Amino acid sequence: MRIEVQQVVKDYATVRAVDGVSLTSTGGEILALLGPNGAGKSSLVRMMVGLTRPDSGTIQYFYNDQAAASQLDTAAFGYLPEDRGLYQDRTLIDNLRYIANLRGMPKQEAGQSIEQWLARFFLTDRAKEPMRQLSKGNQQKVQLIATLLHSPQLVVLDEPFSGLDPVNQEFVLTVLEELRQRGCTVILSAHQMALVERMADKLVLMNKGQVIAQGSLADVREQLQQKSVLFVEFADTVDSEQLSQLSGVTACKSLSAREFEIVCSEHSQGAGLLEQLQNIGAVNQFSRQQQNLHELYLQAVQS
Numbered sequence: 001m002r003i004e005v006q007q008v009v010k011d012y013a014t015v016r017a018v019d020g021v022s023l024t025s026t027g028g029e030i031l032a033l034l035g036p037n038g039a040g041k042s043s044l045v046r047m048m049v050g051l052t053r054p055d056s057g058t059i060q061y062f063y064n065d066q067a068a069a070s071q072l073d074t075a076a077f078g079y080l081p082e083d084r085g086l087y088q089d090r091t092l093i094d095n096l097r098y099i100a101n102l103r104g105m106p107k108q109e110a111g112q113s114i115e116q117w118l119a120r121f122f123l124t125d126r127a128k129e130p131m132r133q134l135s136k137g138n139q140q141k142v143q144l145i146a147t148l149l150h151s152p153q154l155v156v157l158d159e160p161f162s163g164l165d166p167v168n169q170e171f172v173l174t175v176l177e178e179l180r181q182r183g184c185t186v187i188l189s190a191h192q193m194a195l196v197e198r199m200a201d202k203l204v205l206m207n208k209g210q211v212i213a214q215g216s217l218a219d220v221r222e223q224l225q226q227k228s229v230l231f232v233e234f235a236d237t238v239d240s241e242q243l244s245q246l247s248g249v250t251a252c253k254s255l256s257a258r259e260f261e262i263v264c265s266e267h268s269q270g271a272g273l274l275e276q277l278q279n280i281g282a283v284n285q286f287s288r289q290q291q292n293l294h295e296l297y298l299q300a301v302q303s
């Protein structure tokens, strides 16, 4: 299925939490919402799953190329909320049976699905323990099972990696990959850049309620790149002061007497700068350092 969000705005009493956001996500795709605390990710997610309504703008759902629907069919989506809400005094299996019942699953189908997911998440032998006895990470895994047990077409996960150790983060990544291969539409919010960079087909970077960049990793890189970090190695010793004074250069760090990291504005890099460097001394090496998503993200939200 496909979800289309058009110019959505959400105001709370004193704050515009979501400010004119548009995005599209389709089946077989993982879309990751990224942004600092308070960027508006959860507010957007809550509107996408129909828990709250936009003040303006539209959210439409398309099932198998049929006409647009403005209501999300509850059987079609699974939602992992930011505030996890399973009953702590009930056993893990009771919690899952309860959720399956809420989702309208027939008893037998629910039983089979619960059994399969518990085995998949290595929790079969914990099934009769009360939730409160489980570690934070295992509780998170049960929450994920509760989100996925009815095989939803649209899966919306608010911070699915929170509380998980690196091994379990990898495990959840594998599960998300399987959902993608099954053709599910997967939308998640996250703070774990390195993980998101590896698996998301589409990134939506938010700050202060607005989208500041979106698209593939390459698209987002291009949209966020405000400055270039260049590496230069001279044949002989050079005074870093001279480099700092070149036009377009905003910072210069000495790595050795001949090697420097130069920061310059995005448009000033390239041939012009190389020429200036060659006027200072013979250049052995001149290359651009690739910034990772985390660096670009920090640069964008702090500027």
Ligand SMILES: Nc1ncnc2c1ncn2[C@@H]1O[C@H](COP(=O)(O)OP(=O)(O)OP(=O)(O)O)[C@@H](O)[C@H]1O
Binding pocket: 012, 013, 015, 016, 017, 035, 036, 037, 038, 039, 040, 041, 042, 043, 044, 082
């Ligand atoms: N129910 C609410 N009532 C009033 N203000 C709210 C409500 N929910 C969110 N906000 C405000 O809206 C803004 C966006 O919050 P939101 O929780 O959507 O951000 P977020 O990107 O999910 O943050 P985090 O990464 O911390 O979960 C914040 O300023 C927040 O304080």
